[in-house]
Amino acid sequence: MAPFIRLKSISKQFADVVAVDDVSLDIEKGELFCLLGASGCGKSTLLRLLAGFEPPTKGTIEIDGQDMAGVAPADRPVNFMFQSYALFPHMSVANNIGYGLRRAGMRGTELAERVDSLLKLVRLHKLGGRKPHQLSGGQRQRVALARALARRPKLLLLDEPLAALDKKLREDTQFELVDIQEKLGTTFIVVTHDQEEAMTLAGRIGIMDAGQLVQVDAPRRLYERPKSSFVADFLGTISFVDGVVASRDKTSITIGGDLNICAACGDDLPVGAAVKLAIRPEKITLSRSKSGDVNEIEVVVEDLAYLGFATNYRVKTASGQMFKLQQQQRRSLDPPLSWDEKGYVHFDPQDVIVLQH
Amino acid sequence: MGRMNGLVLSLGALGFGILYLPIIVMVIFSFNAGKLVSVWSGASLKWYAGLLENDQLLSAFGTSLLIAVWAATIATIFGICIAVAFVRFGNFRSRLALSAIASAPLVMPEIVTGLSMLLLFISMESLLGWPSGRGVDTIIIAHATFGMCFAAVVIQARLRDFDMAIEEAAADLGATQPFIFLSITLPVIAPAIVAAWLLAFTLSFDDLVIASFVSGPGSSTLPIVIFSKVRLGVTPEINALATVMIVVVAVAVIGASWGIRRRLSSRDQNQ
Amino acid sequence: MMGRGMWKYLVNVPAVTGRRLVIALPLIWLAVFFFLPLVETLQVSFTSPRRGIPPYEPLWGIADDGFFTNFTTGNYALLLQYWSDYFGPAFNSIKLAFFSTLVCLLFAYPMAWLIARSNEKWRTILLVLVMLPFWTSSLLRIYALIGSLNPNGFINAAGLWLGLIDAPIQMMQTDFSIYMGMVLTYLPLMILPLYAVMVRLDADLLDAAADLGGSGVQIFRTIILPLTVPGIIAGSLLVFIPAVGEFVIPALLGGPDQLMMGKVLWTEFFRNRDWPVASAIAMLLLAILTVPIIYARYQDGRDAAAETPNPKQAETG
Numbered sequence: 001m002a003p004f005i006r007l008k009s010i011s012k013q014f015a016d017v018v019a020v021d022d023v024s025l026d027i028e029k030g031e032l033f034c035l036l037g038a039s040g041c042g043k044s045t046l047l048r049l050l051a052g053f054e055p056p057t058k059g060t061i062e063i064d065g066q067d068m069a070g071v072a073p074a075d076r077p078v079n080f081m082f083q084s085y086a087l088f089p090h091m092s093v094a095n096n097i098g099y100g101l102r103r104a105g106m107r108g109t110e111l112a113e114r115v116d117s118l119l120k121l122v123r124l125h126k127l128g129g130r131k132p133h134q135l136s137g138g139q140r141q142r143v144a145l146a147r148a149l150a151r152r153p154k155l156l157l158l159d160e161p162l163a164a165l166d167k168k169l170r171e172d173t174q175f176e177l178v179d180i181q182e183k184l185g186t187t188f189i190v191v192t193h194d195q196e197e198a199m200t201l202a203g204r205i206g207i208m209d210a211g212q213l214v215q216v217d218a219p220r221r222l223y224e225r226p227k228s229s230f231v232a233d234f235l236g237t238i239s240f241v242d243g244v245v246a247s248r249d250k251t252s253i254t255i256g257g258d259l260n261i262c263a264a265c266g267d268d269l270p271v272g273a274a275v276k277l278a279i280r281p282e283k284i285t286l287s288r289s290k291s292g293d294v295n296e297i298e299v300v301v302e303d304l305a306y307l308g309f310a311t312n313y314r315v316k317t318a319s320g321q322m323f324k325l326q327q328q329q330r331r332s333l334d335p336p337l338s339w340d341e342k343g344y345v346h347f348d349p350q351d352v353i354v355l356q357h
Numbered sequence: 358m359g360r361m362n363g364l365v366l367s368l369g370a371l372g373f374g375i376l377y378l379p380i381i382v383m384v385i386f387s388f389n390a391g392k393l394v395s396v397w398s399g400a401s402l403k404w405y406a407g408l409l410e411n412d413q414l415l416s417a418f419g420t421s422l423l424i425a426v427w428a429a430t431i432a433t434i435f436g437i438c439i440a441v442a443f444v445r446f447g448n449f450r451s452r453l454a455l456s457a458i459a460s461a462p463l464v465m466p467e468i469v470t471g472l473s474m475l476l477l478f479i480s481m482e483s484l485l486g487w488p489s490g491r492g493v494d495t496i497i498i499a500h501a502t503f504g505m506c507f508a509a510v511v512i513q514a515r516l517r518d519f520d521m522a523i524e525e526a527a528a529d530l531g532a533t534q535p536f537i538f539l540s541i542t543l544p545v546i547a548p549a550i551v552a553a554w555l556l557a558f559t560l561s562f563d564d565l566v567i568a569s570f571v572s573g574p575g576s577s578t579l580p581i582v583i584f585s586k587v588r589l590g591v592t593p594e595i596n597a598l599a600t601v602m603i604v605v606v607a608v609a610v611i612g613a614s615w616g617i618r619r620r621l622s623s624r625d626q627n628q
Numbered sequence: 629m630m631g632r633g634m635w636k637y638l639v640n641v642p643a644v645t646g647r648r649l650v651i652a653l654p655l656i657w658l659a660v661f662f663f664l665p666l667v668e669t670l671q672v673s674f675t676s677p678r679r680g681i682p683p684y685e686p687l688w689g690i691a692d693d694g695f696f697t698n699f700t701t702g703n704y705a706l707l708l709q710y711w712s713d714y715f716g717p718a719f720n721s722i723k724l725a726f727f728s729t730l731v732c733l734l735f736a737y738p739m740a741w742l743i744a745r746s747n748e749k750w751r752t753i754l755l756v757l758v759m760l761p762f763w764t765s766s767l768l769r770i771y772a773l774i775g776s777l778n779p780n781g782f783i784n785a786a787g788l789w790l791g792l793i794d795a796p797i798q799m800m801q802t803d804f805s806i807y808m809g810m811v812l813t814y815l816p817l818m819i820l821p822l823y824a825v826m827v828r829l830d831a832d833l834l835d836a837a838a839d840l841g842g843s844g845v846q847i848f849r850t851i852i853l854p855l856t857v858p859g860i861i862a863g864s865l866l867v868f869i870p871a872v873g874e875f876v877i878p879a880l881l882g883g884p885d886q887l888m889m890g891k892v893l894w895t896e897f898f899r900n901r902d903w904p905v906a907s908a909i910a911m912l913l914l915a916i917l918t919v920p921i922i923y924a925r926y927q928d929g930r931d932a933a934a935e936t937p938n939p940k941q942a943e944t945g
Contacts, residue, residue: 364738365738365741365742366738366742368734368735368737368738368739369735369738369739369741369742371735372735372736372738372739372815373739373757375735375808375811375812375815376757376758376761376811376812376815377757377761378776379769379772379773379775379776379782379812380761380764380769380772382772382775382776382782383771383772383775383776386775386782393780396785435653435654435657436654438650438651438653438654439654441650442650442651442654446647446650446651449647449651451651451655454655455651455654455655455658456925457925458655458658458659458662458663459654459658460925460928461662461921462658462662464865464866464869464870464917464920464921464924465869465870465873465917465921466869466870466872466873466874466890466913466917467870467873467875468873468875468889468890468893468894468910468913469666469669469873469910469913469914470662470665472669472893472897472906472907472910473665473666473668473669473910474661474665476665476668476669476672476903476907477660477661477664477665477668479682480668480682483682498661499661502657502658502661502662503662505654505657505658506658509654534646535646559763562765563764563765563766563767565767565876566875566876566890570897580765580767583767583768583771584767584876587767587771587774587880588879588880595771596775599765599768599771599772602764602765602768603764603768606760606763606764607760607764609763610756610759610760610763611756611760614752614755614756618752
């Protein structure tokens, strides 16, 4: 069966700027999908193409099997929630939410009841008569959400829905958003620049950079198995080691030089190939003494930050290679290392990510 | 934003057309050798040449210029006072009065203002002996009066956006108020002051109705002369004169806005 | 020009005196040269004309046998008596000004929208194009219109030449020529307040309305129109109030059927030399305009108080 939403080779060009560059993407029905990227990467443009505010320069968009070429925003089974909320300032909350329903011809008690149920859904039940300027930021956000859900769209597009909220409110609203999505079963596409938000909300994340879709995967796979150093660096913290393949066997490679790191690798990489290795900070352990294992490197503590539940370390080898690691607070016989002390980092070959670019 | 695109565009274009078509026609026919606006008799500059010899027009031009410069200057100075009072002085005692009296001239029909000012000048003359007769100075006073209200609006707009932090920094460094205003505030809002002066100048230079009431023998302004000629019909010299004035204004306005754009973009680049 | 002593004095003026001066200067000037004249006009409207200078009796004075007054309501009686000569033009002025405002609005609204929704470059160009006529003399613009509308003017000549018409159409001295003159003169004044409001309209609101199923017309009716009402009101007042008292336009473009208050006043004053009646007419004009002027002041105050325009609650369709 064809996927619910299919983008085929979508490109969008403004004058001499390519905002979206040959993006192809399939999204399943009922998914909560996140488009993640830095400012200017094209994610908001892609969202607007889906909404129909702009036509793509190239490529096709299909929603539920229907080609959206030439279909106006008003006629698409899609609704959009704006980053600025775009609430109509001269209308009450109830009239804002009911706007789309009125355009569809709904009137009278049917309209009132539906608006009422939407107000309950976003927990704004008593505030139907207020005007937007009389509401808090969080309340306005919920009005925008309710308004966008009113017409029961097949696809809901959310442009940085939580960006304007303060941290505490954002965390609470993240879970509410997931709840509502699961309850309604509507397909959501959320655009955000906040990776924590993407990781929390999404079933799958698409990372964008300079108009291109770089990798699409579930959060765990993106984090543990990034396909490029861009993605690896974009999510969380990571340590990179540049090297050249010195020797290899069927399941692993070893890079040469004074670091001599062994990484599990099934790819067919010839000796002499340039690689970039990457290791997540929680996969690296730091200890005072050698244990004789593979991938044990002598380092000096450059800097540390005590966080309470863990300590972040920046350590450096004699040759200048930097590692960032996070050490959980743990009962240990050895006292934890402090600044300028010598120690040994260790990590498992299975935890080393092999990247080629 | 292409909603109702066709209708908006055509109405808009028609609007611009109405605004400009008569002027364009007049400019073209100012170069017409013949007198009529309906028949093109070949190109000629003779009407322009005639302008230079028309003493009446030339002296009226000079009078208008003199009056406009004086009126604009007085208007700008008082306009600055009004603007400062409204933006900076909070709720002072006579605020309501000043507000009413400074905004009424903006919408009052000129004919009422003109007549009433003349009556005032006459009774002033009989009570105080001044002004003795109407002439250039009465026109200047009249033009300055409504000019300052317009100037105030322009300067007020700029003053509202003014970043007070600059003045506070100066005060912190030891400067006192009048000095701060003269040496810091005024230079920063200078473009608005210039704009206000130009606006008052234009309003004065182009004024017909008020000048007609408060002028006297020997103080005919250019609009008064043009009007008396025009009542007799379309004359080619007026075509030429009008073209000259419109071209001068056009060059000035376009040059000014181009200059402003360049300043703004170079400022953006420096940031 | 300023000696150092004077400069020193100026910059060391204590703040309070400075404040008082800054307020007093324009206040006194305007009180003397704007308000007092209106009082004077009111006075003269209650006197009678005479030969001599000035051509009206003084309202009061002291003579050998004591205080005397020439108070008379004769001028106002005259206005009422010759109703059609005076109140007729009054209503005509209101009518013509009202419809001129409407026509201006009809053209100004799409023009302002066009400018507000253009990109940076076009917006500056269009604004300059709109303001350019404003900076040129309105007298000259109206004069140019005569050249176009005359029976032997440009439009008729072009029409005849192109074969569109058989005989010259009479366009001068009609309501049409008045409306055209008004549009020519007042269009920039209507465009600017509209533009100011439209340019602040959040583009997202229009996208949102479209996304929620609104057609072009529906979006205009439910979103654009309600939110631009403050601009419409401001522009309309800016045009209507001066238009009622317009003189040049009816004088140059109008005929005997387009009699407006401004022209009547001018005629009474300059031709008939009846200053008291002219003053009475001026008072009549002011009386007509009192309500709109006060309303305009009220709106100004509201707009200044609220940073953003305060649209009325719109009933959405």
